[in-house]
Amino acid sequence: MSVLVFIETEEGKIKKSSREAISYGAALGEVTALALGTVGTEELNTAGANGATKVLHVSDERLNAGLIQPYAEVLASAANHTGAEIIVTAKSSLADAVVGRVAAKLGASLVSNVVSLPDTSNGFQVKRSIYTGKAFANVSLTTDKKVLAIKKNAVEIKQDGGNAGVEAFDVNLEDNLFGAKITSTEKAEGDILLPEADIVVSGGRGLKGPENWGVIEDLAKTLGAATGCSKPVSDMDWRPHHEHVGQTGVKVSPTLYIAVGISGAIQHLAGVNSSKYIVVINKDEEAPFFKAADYGIVGDAFEVLPKLNEALKKALA
Amino acid sequence: MNILVCITHVPDTTSRIAFTNNDTEFDKNGVQFIIGPYDDYALARAVELKEQNGGKITVLNVGEADSDPTIRKALAIGADEAIRVNAFPSDSFFVANQIAAIAKDGNYDLILMGRESIDFNGGMVHGMVGELLGLPSFSPVMQLEIEGTSAKITREIEGGKEKLEVTLPFVAGCQEPIAEWKIPNMRGIMSARSKPLNVVEPTDTTTHSEISSYELPPAKGAVKMVDADNVEELVDLLKNEAKVI
Ligand SMILES: Cc1cc2nc3c(=O)[nH]c(=O)nc-3n(C[C@H](O)[C@H](O)[C@H](O)COP(=O)(O)OP(=O)(O)OC[C@H]3O[C@@H](n4cnc5c(N)ncnc54)[C@H](O)[C@@H]3O)c2cc1C
Ligand SMILES: Nc1ncnc2c1ncn2[C@@H]1O[C@H](COP(=O)(O)O)[C@@H](O)[C@H]1O
Numbered sequence: 237m238s239v240l241v242f243i244e245t246e247e248g249k250i251k252k253s254s255r256e257a258i259s260y261g262a263a264l265g266e267v268t269a270l271a272l273g274t275v276g277t278e279e280l281n282t283a284g285a286n287g288a289t290k291v292l293h294v295s296d297e298r299l300n301a302g303l304i305q306p307y308a309e310v311l312a313s314a315a316n317h318t319g320a321e322i323i324v325t326a327k328s329s330l331a332d333a334v335v336g337r338v339a340a341k342l343g344a345s346l347v348s349n350v351v352s353l354p355d356t357s358n359g360f361q362v363k364r365s366i367y368t369g370k371a372f373a374n375v376s377l378t379t380d381k382k383v384l385a386i387k388k389n390a391v392e393i394k395q396d397g398g399n400a401g402v403e404a405f406d407v408n409l410e411d412n413l414f415g416a417k418i419t420s421t422e423k424a425e426g427d428i429l430l431p432e433a434d435i436v437v438s439g440g441r442g443l444k445g446p447e448n449w450g451v452i453e454d455l456a457k458t459l460g461a462a463t464g465c466s467k468p469v470s471d472m473d474w475r476p477h478h479e480h481v482g483q484t485g486v487k488v489s490p491t492l493y494i495a496v497g498i499s500g501a502i503q504h505l506a507g508v509n510s511s512k513y514i515v516v517i518n519k520d521e522e523a524p525f526f527k528a529a530d531y532g533i534v535g536d537a538f539e540v541l542p543k544l545n546e547a548l549k550k551a552l553a
Numbered sequence: 554m555n556i557l558v559c560i561t562h563v564p565d566t567t568s569r570i571a572f573t574n575n576d577t578e579f580d581k582n583g584v585q586f587i588i589g590p591y592d593d594y595a596l597a598r599a600v601e602l603k604e605q606n607g608g609k610i611t612v613l614n615v616g617e618a619d620s621d622p623t624i625r626k627a628l629a630i631g632a633d634e635a636i637r638v639n640a641f642p643s644d645s646f647f648v649a650n651q652i653a654a655i656a657k658d659g660n661y662d663l664i665l666m667g668r669e670s671i672d673f674n675g676g677m678v679h680g681m682v683g684e685l686l687g688l689p690s691f692s693p694v695m696q697l698e699i700e701g702t703s704a705k706i707t708r709e710i711e712g713g714k715e716k717l718e719v720t721l722p723f724v725a726g727c728q729e730p731i732a733e734w735k736i737p738n739m740r741g742i743m744s745a746r747s748k749p750l751n752v753v754e755p756t757d758t759t760t761h762s763e764i765s766s767y768e769l770p771p772a773k774g775a776v777k778m779v780d781a782d783n784v785e786e787l788v789d790l791l792k793n794e795a796k797v798i
Contacts (some may be wrong), residue, residue, distance in 0.1 A: 302710065304680070305689055329711055332669070333692045333726070336680025339646070343584045345761030346645060348675045361765065366673050370570040372768040373673075379761050413562065416689055416719045419705075423713030431711055435797070449607075459798065477695065478709055483566050483671060484590050484729060492797040509770070513795045515787070516776075526776050529791055535781030544784040551788045552798065 237265030240320035242311055242335075243283065244293070244302075244328060245275050252393070252432050253326030253386075255286045259394035260386050261324040262287025263353055269400065270314045272307060273299040273503070274397060277402045284400030286393060292318075292405035298414060301421070302330045306413045308337035313407045315381070327385040328431065335383050344381035351390040368483050368506035387510070388431055389489040430479060433462035435492045436511075438481055440466040440504075442497020442518065446474035451541040452496060457544060458548050464488065466498045482507035497537045500525025517541070554608030554699070556599045557661040559652055559678070560627055561589035561642075561670040562620040572767040579767070583618075588623055589735075591667025595725075597732035599665055600631035606699065609633050611659065613630055615642045615651045621750065628745035629737035635750040645673070646761040649681035654756045656686055661722060663704075668693035668726040679726040689719060692726025 239261040243254045250271075261267040269288040271280055273296070280291045294310050311334065312377045315323055322400055323338065324333040327348055339346035351372065352363035361376045366386055430436065437451060437456040449463075455465045463479060470480035483503040489510035498504060505528050508514065516529040519536050526532045533540055564570070564584045571580040588596065599610045612632040614620045617639065624635045638651040656664055669676035673692075676692065683690025695714060696707035699721070706717045709728065737745070779787045791798045 303716070304691065308680070329693055329709060332676035333680055333690065336645070336649070336677035336682075337684040338688065339677070339761075340649065340681045340684035346675075346677055346681075346764060348673075348677055360773075366767075367564070367570045368671055368674055369772075371572070372770070373764045374766045374768070375762050375764050377762050416691070416706075416717045419716045419718055421710070421713065421715040423710065427712060429712045434631075453614065471730075476713075478712060478714070487674075488606070492791070492795070506566070513797050515791070526778075528773060529776045530774070530777045530795065531786060531787055532778050533781050534778070540781050540784065544787065547784045547788045548798070551792060 237322065238318055238320045239265045239267045239316055239322045240315050241267055241269045241288065242323070242325040242331065243269050243271040244326065244330060245271065245273070246429065247482050248275060249395060251326065253328060253388045254281070255393045256388065257324045257326045257389040258283055258286040258288050260353070260391045261322070261416060262394055262397065264322055268292060268318045268320065270294070270311065270405070272310060273297065273408070278400045281400055285395050287396045287397045288400040291400045291402045293402055294405050294407055296409065298409070301418050303414065303416060304337065306409050307334045307499045308341065309409060309413055310407050311338045312341040314405060314539040317405070321381060323383045325385050327387055331385055335385055339383045342381050343379065344383045345379040346383040346550065347375050347377060348385040349387045350384045352389050365510065369509040370506065387489060389491070404461030428460065428462040430462040430464055430486050431488060433490050434484060435459045435461035435494070436464050436488055436490045437461045437494045437496070438464035438466070438498060439469065439496050441468050448538070449475070451538060455494070455541055455545050455548070458545055458552065466504050495525055496541065498525060499523050500528060554602060555659070555661050556602065556608060556610045557613055557656055557659060557664045558592070558596050558599045558610060558627070558632065558668040559595065559613045559664070559666045560623070561594040561667065561672065561732070562586050562614060562616050562623040563589045563637060563670060563672045566590065566671065570769070572684055572769070576766045576768065581709065586623055588627055589667050589670050591669060591671070591726070591728055593734050594729055594731050595665035595667055595727040596627055596630055596632065597735045601732055602663070602699055609790070611636060613638070613655055615640060617641055617717070620667045623787045625745050626737060628748045628750070629741040630735045631741065634748055637674060637750065637752050638755055639752050640755040644760045644762045645675050646681060647759065649678050649685060650681050650757050650759065651755055652678065653685035656682065663722060664724040666724065666726050668728040676726065679724050683724040686724070688723050690724040690726070691719070693728040694725040695728060695731055697725060697727070697731055759782060
């Protein structure tokens with residue numbers, strides 16, 4: 237089976253979630269990966285370890301920004317070029333915007349938030365997360381071509397593959413695909429991206445104000461974690477919107493989620509219920525979040541976090 | 554300005570999710586349904602844009618008759634008329650096809666949707682509709698300003714945001730803080746009763762996928778509490794029991 241995997245890069249590196257997507261694809265068949273814009277060949281080569289046999293690279297500089305229509309055009313062209321039956325991508329805010337178009341171009345079925353490899357014993361069925369992580373659906377895809385967007389952190393990364401050959405791939409992209417002009421980009425540099433992170437430390441209204449975020453950031457730094465927050469915290473502009481976790485924010489699925497001064501409203505839990513382990517620190521022993529936690533500490537964040545940070549530093553040294 | 558807003562009819566965000574009929578159907582028992590929260594942002598922004606520029610707002614839902622109270626709420630919030638495509642929204646391609654068919658005839662300057670529905674969280678319908686109509690599509694859109702036939706958009710990207718300049722018409726999947734959710738007032742609720750809600754039958758019944766069953770995640774084990782004076786114990790549990798650090 238021929239599989240095409242869409243690679244997203246971040247600061248010149250293949251995203252972890254794209255390596256998960258390649259690993260997923262490699263379990264299904266022969267993987268051709270596709271990378272867009274300026275990326276080093278050496279970096280693209282490393283897709284081989286995750287299971288890609290070949291990487292097609294469209295180096296057109298106009299693709300350095302994640303533009304939806306041109307990306308969809310390139311993906312569909314590459315799928316036609318390689319004869320791919322299955323197109324795999326990580327679910328991300330960019331991929332979400334792109335793959336609907338790709339599926340419509342190819343007449344392919346599309347399933348998002350996939351959490352399992354397909355069951356092909358009777359047709360082609362995958363398990364996907366629904367109701368913001370509160371349930372799963374088993375979905376059969378009924379067309380020849382299929383597009384799968386894989387939930388982040390749902391797939392173990394394969395590391396034992398070989399080298400991937402990198403080939404230039406040319407697509408003629410009409411100017412009218414570039415009708416949307418990007419006038420500015422604001423991006424936190426060097427930070428660990430929240431949706432990609434293995435560990436997330438999140439703060440809620442219990443932290444009282446943005447000036448107190450140091451305790452969250454220190455802990456995150458020690459753990460190599462990304463920082464997140466509850467909705468009121470981003471509504472009040474204590475933290476940027478892209479850190480807001482929950483039903484109406486980012487859905488995370490890290491191995492460890494540490495919630496500090498967050499009550500655990502059901503809308504917040506919806507964004508974190510796929511985490512492998514949850515630690516809750518709250519001064520109120522009745523906080524609903526404890527019911528969703530694996531480990532809990534009842535205490536004042538401003539006393540507990542510095543102590544925890546020191547203990548972690550010692551343990552990780 | 555002629556705006557189409559596509560809304561979903563979904564369980565309230567506090568709903569307990571359960572299934573019946575051998576786990577093949579969603580259990581609606583005791584569940585309150587609402588306009589999808591992201592769709593509600595799209596609608597709120599549409600109402601503001603209409604206040605600024607004049608024009609008309611049409612809301613569209615692909616769903617069965619039980620969607621009607623949700624659609625009436627959208628009319629009460631400020632939409633002028635509604636269309637319901639009378640069909641179970643079985644998969645995203647099916648839904649996109651219905652929306653595209655309606656939009657083709659409607660001459661809309663703007664098609665607003667939510668970034669994603671909160672039942673299936675696909676976040677896919679806006680892109681499909683854009684492609685089916687040959688229009689640009691953008692998502693997730695956090696800000697939207699219109700000036701004549703051009704628009705300024707802020708789109709969230711992982712770890713930040715970008716600003717774009719685009720030309721109408723296009724499709725946008727909206728999210729906060731594009732506008733504040735609007736609560737219908739008494740006048741809105743009264744006038745919603747007499748606004749048109751047109752029910753039409755689906756044009757094309759093609760689907761690309763079908764759901765065979767639903768599952769709930771395994772129940773979470775009990776929480777282990779650690780004393781605040783003994784944070785070393787938590788570190789030990791994370792390291793040696795959970796093995797996550
Ligand atoms: C449609 C809808 C969608 C929503 N979507 C989201 C969403 O995506 N994400 C989200 O987060 N919310 C969402 N909400 C809001 C949600 O319902 C809650 O209001 C919100 O999550 C509460 O945030 P919080 O826990 O930070 O604040 P609070 O509920 O005020 O809780 C603060 C907590 O901090 C604790 N605390 C106080 N001081 C300290 C201290 N010194 N040390 C330790 N603990 C302390 C308190 O005991 C309390 O438990 C949504 C709501 C609606 C209606
Ligand atoms: N059944 C439906 N009726 C009308 N609009 C819909 C329907 N399903 C999805 N949409 C729109 O498409 C957006 C994205 O949905 P989804 O791709 O299902 O996550 C939603 O926020 C709605 O604006």
